[in-house]
Amino acid sequence: MSSIELHPAQRDELETIENLMQFYTYDFSEWMPLKLDDYGFFNILPMPDYWRNPATRPFLIKVDGELAGFVTVDNQTQLPGADYNIGYLFVSRRFRGRGVARFVVSTLLSQFPGQWQIFHIEANQPARLFWAAVMPGLNTGGFTLHQQMVDRHPCTFYRFQCPP
Numbered sequence: 001m002s003s004i005e006l007h008p009a010q011r012d013e014l015e016t017i018e019n020l021m022q023f024y025t026y027d028f029s030e031w032m033p034l035k036l037d038d039y040g041f042f043n044i045l046p047m048p049d050y051w052r053n054p055a056t057r058p059f060l061i062k063v064d065g066e067l068a069g070f071v072t073v074d075n076q077t078q079l080p081g082a083d084y085n086i087g088y089l090f091v092s093r094r095f096r097g098r099g100v101a102r103f104v105v106s107t108l109l110s111q112f113p114g115q116w117q118i119f120h121i122e123a124n125q126p127a128r129l130f131w132a133a134v135m136p137g138l139n140t141g142g143f144t145l146h147q148q149m150v151d152r153h154p155c156t157f158y159r160f161q162c163p164p
Contacts, residue, residue, distance in 0.1 A: 002063050004103045009058040009070070014051050017058055017070045018044070024090040031123035032153070050074070050087075061091060061104055068095040071104050073112060078148060079159050082117040102134050109138060113164040116140075119150070119157040131158060139163070 009017060025034055025042040037043050050056055055075035061068045072087040086108070091100050109116065118135075120127035135143055135158050143160035 002098060002100075003065070004068075004100055005062040005065075006071070006104055006107050007060045007062060009060050013060060014058065016060065016067070017072075018047075020070050020090055021088075023092065024088060027090070028124075031121060056087070059104075059108075061095075061100060063095050063098075063100060068092050068100060071108065073108055077117050078119070078150065079117045079146060079157055081115050082159060083114040084112050084116045086118050101130065102137075105134060106138060109140070109162045113162045115159070115161055117157050117159050119148075119155045121150070122154040122156060128156065131156075135160075 021044050022042055025044060028034060029042070034042055051058070053074065057073045059071050059073075061070060069089075069091040071089045074085050074087040075083065076087060077083070077085045086105070089101060089104070091104075105118075118131065120131055122128065138160075140160035140162055143158045146157040146159060148155055148157055
């Protein structure tokens with residue numbers, strides 16, 4: 001059994017998360033027309049306003065002490081009344097299918113009681129399958145599904161309440 005940790009990222013670790021964004025974007029390039037630049041990198045814009053927002057909470061994911069990904073909780077919600085949103089969730093391929101993301105989501109929900117939204121673009125089949133499998137097992141007392149466009153992409157939203 002692996003040891004999974006969710007470590008609140010400190011200011012000097014934000015560069016690590018921004019480096020991991022290359023891999024997150026690489027995964028997304030399967031479903032969205034994201035292009036590499038002339039140097040072989042995805043053109044990811046710096047996000048200082050996102051990181052400075054007091055409602056943005058970045059975390060590093062570690063498995064057996066090894067960096068395995070990252071997740072952010074923020075308040076960039078599309079559904080009225082939602083307090084929390086998972087902005088980014090990335091688990092390195094080597095650690096996928098081992099319950100890491102499920103543990104991370106469950107841990108975050110217990111740390112942040114309130115109204116939540118979680119969404120994925122419809123084209124992202126692994127995310128669609130993951131959330132459909134994970135949501136019924138979370139301690140949310142049920143959820144509602146909503147279909148909505150985000151940046152011209154059809155998305156599925158899960159809305160639910162996490163008890164304190």
